[in-house]
Amino acid sequence: MEKEQAKPRFVSLKVKWALGTAIGSLLISLIVVTALFSSFTQDLLNQERKSLNDSLVTTSHQLGATNRDDITTQQINHLLQKRIKSQTVNQVRQSYQGPIIQEIINPRTEVAIYNRQNHLVFSTGTLYRAPAKVKTSQIQLVSGKKHKILLGRAPIYSKSTKKVVGYLQIENHLTNYYQRYNRLLLISILALTLVVIASGLLGYGLSYLILRPLDDIQSTIVAIRDDPTKNQRVPELNRNDELAELSQIFNAMLDRMQRYIDQQSQFVGDVSHELRTPVAIIQGHMQMLQRWGKDDPQVLEESIPAVIAETKRMNSLVQEMLDLSRAEQVELNFRDATTPVRDVVHQVYNNFKMIHPDFEFMLDDDLRHDEVVKIYRDHLEQILIILCDNAVKYSGERKKIHLSLSRNLRAVEIGVQDFGEGISPEELSKVFDRFYRVDKARSRKKGGNGLGLAIAKRLIEGYHGTITVESQLGSGSLFRLTLPIVDVKNNNAEKNQEREK
Ligand code: ADP
Numbered sequence: 001m002e003k004e005q006a007k008p009r010f011v012s013l014k015v016k017w018a019l020g021t022a023i024g025s026l027l028i029s030l031i032v033v034t035a036l037f038s039s040f041t042q043d044l045l046n047q048e049r050k051s052l053n054d055s056l057v058t059t060s061h062q063l064g065a066t067n068r069d070d071i072t073t074q075q076i077n078h079l080l081q082k083r084i085k086s087q088t089v090n091q092v093r094q095s096y097q098g099p100i101i102q103e104i105i106n107p108r109t110e111v112a113i114y115n116r117q118n119h120l121v122f123s124t125g126t127l128y129r130a131p132a133k134v135k136t137s138q139i140q141l142v143s144g145k146k147h148k149i150l151l152g153r154a155p156i157y158s159k160s161t162k163k164v165v166g167y168l169q170i171e172n173h174l175t176n177y178y179q180r181y182n183r184l185l186l187i188s189i190l191a192l193t194l195v196v197i198a199s200g201l202l203g204y205g206l207s208y209l210i211l212r213p214l215d216d217i218q219s220t221i222v223a224i225r226d227d228p229t230k231n232q233r234v235p236e237l238n239r240n241d242e243l244a245e246l247s248q249i250f251n252a253m254l255d256r257m258q259r260y261i262d263q264q265s266q267f268v269g270d271v272s273h274e275l276r277t278p279v280a281i282i283q284g285h286m287q288m289l290q291r292w293g294k295d296d297p298q299v300l301e302e303s304i305p306a307v308i309a310e311t312k313r314m315n316s317l318v319q320e321m322l323d324l325s326r327a328e329q330v331e332l333n334f335r336d337a338t339t340p341v342r343d344v345v346h347q348v349y350n351n352f353k354m355i356h357p358d359f360e361f362m363l364d365d366d367l368r369h370d371e372v373v374k375i376y377r378d379h380l381e382q383i384l385i386i387l388c389d390n391a392v393k394y395s396g397e398r399k400k401i402h403l404s405l406s407r408n409l410r411a412v413e414i415g416v417q418d419f420g421e422g423i424s425p426e427e428l429s430k431v432f433d434r435f436y437r438v439d440k441a442r443s444r445k446k447g448g449n450g451l452g453l454a455i456a457k458r459l460i461e462g463y464h465g466t467i468t469v470e471s472q473l474g475s476g477s478l479f480r481l482t483l484p485i486v487d488v489k490n491n492n493a494e495k496n497q498e499r500e501k
Pocket of ligand 1: 438
């Protein structure tokens with residue numbers, strides 16, 4: 001049996017952000033604090049080492065002020081008593097400042113003096129380390145009872161004979177150093193904890209502020225998912241960052257989607273409305289035939305052509321609707337199509353002249369070369385046929401149609417002008433809408449579904465062209481098309497470059 005893949009646990013971005021900042025700041029402060037801590041404690045240790053060295057030098061120097069070959073207990077007692085017996089108070093104080101006394105009364109150090117044979121002659125307490133006959137003064141960091149201690153050893157040279165008369169050993173228990181070390185460690189740990197908590201909280205707070213609009217965006221998405229027709233949008237964010245931009249783009253996308261949905265449902269409504277009439281007519285005739293027309297030649301003669309006419313209309317309507325839906329996708333399917341414009345215009349002009357011999361057609365061609373425009377040939381033909389068909393349909397008595405062809409800097413202009421019934425200013429903006437007919441009944445009689453101009457507009461805009469109309473009621477209309485010209489030179493250069501590659 002296949003194991004169901006476990007869904008990864010949801011972890012909020014805010015928590016991730018807070019954790020990230022906390023870990024980041026912990027790492028940085030750990031490096032800084034460790035560097036500071038080790039340099040500070042190293043300094044402290046060096047100080048202790050230096051003061052131990054001073055003590056070794058001065059004390060061994062003082063003990064060496066003897067004329068004997070060896071150091072004895074009496075001599076040291078004598079030395080101490082002599083100092084203590086000093087007469088005046090000032091002299092007593094001065095004598096206590098002597099190095100040996102200072103080391104003896106220092107609670108942080110233990111002093112031991114050995115004779116030449118390395119036998120103990122004086123000590124202030126128990127020493128951790130055994131004596132050693134050293135030749136020169138030396139200081140070592142050695143392990144003590146609880147922690148490390150500083151061990152200083154020095155030979156005592158007689159001042160007069162310059163010979164070794166004994167050995168001095170001072171142990172510094174580093175209590176002062178460890179006191180400060182522990183205090184510093186505590187402060188560092190506290191500081192680090194504080195940094196982690198503060199940066200975590202700050203990161204969380206900041207991400208909360210920054211990501212707050214995400215909740216609005218999410219609730220809008222959920223609302224639209226549940227009901228796509230809902231008119232909900234992400235509220236104005238009053239900020240100028242990526243999220244504000246995202247919500248603007250998202251709102252624009254929703255607006256567009258909404259427009260598409262509206263258009264789609266309107267289209268379905270329009271189509272069913274348009275189909276209702278022919279279907280009703282066909283149904284009426286069929287019912288009539290079924291009831292009493294089967295054997296009545298007059299009814300048959302009336303009904304059959306009417307039904308055929310309506311099916312023809314339905315056929316053309318279906319075809320035009322198909323054209324309209326295809327026209328929406330030209331940008332995708334015919335992006336690279338090009339057509340020599342003069343060729344097509346002349347062809348349509350000649351065809352119309354032939355089909356409608358009762359009309360006077362004129363073509364005013366101002367093009368010097370046959371320009372190539374960005375459009376699929378059949379589509380340009382279809383647009384021109386729609387415009388010329390309309391010109392014929394709505395020409396009335398003055399059967400004259402004028403085509404023109406010219407160019408400006410970037411585009412070719414094609415004009416289709418008639419001198420017929422024209423369009424009123426109120427209707428002018430609506431003629432490109434789907435299923436719009438100025439006079440429904442009349443247009444229907446002429447076989448119009450109100451889709452021709454809608455198809456033409458969608459097609460031409462799909463190729464980044466324009467279509468406009470100027471008209472005056474009773475005087476005629478002028479439909480103008482523009483289509484971008486293909487820069488043949490640049491195109492050839494590009495193609496050559498590609499080929500060379
Ligand atoms: P139809 O198939 O009904 O002609 P169109 O979309 O081609 O549909 O045109 C829409 C409406 O615009 C027409 O019903 C007509 O009333 C008006 N119209 C189009 N072309 C002309 C024109 N050349 N002169 C006057 N009216 C026009």
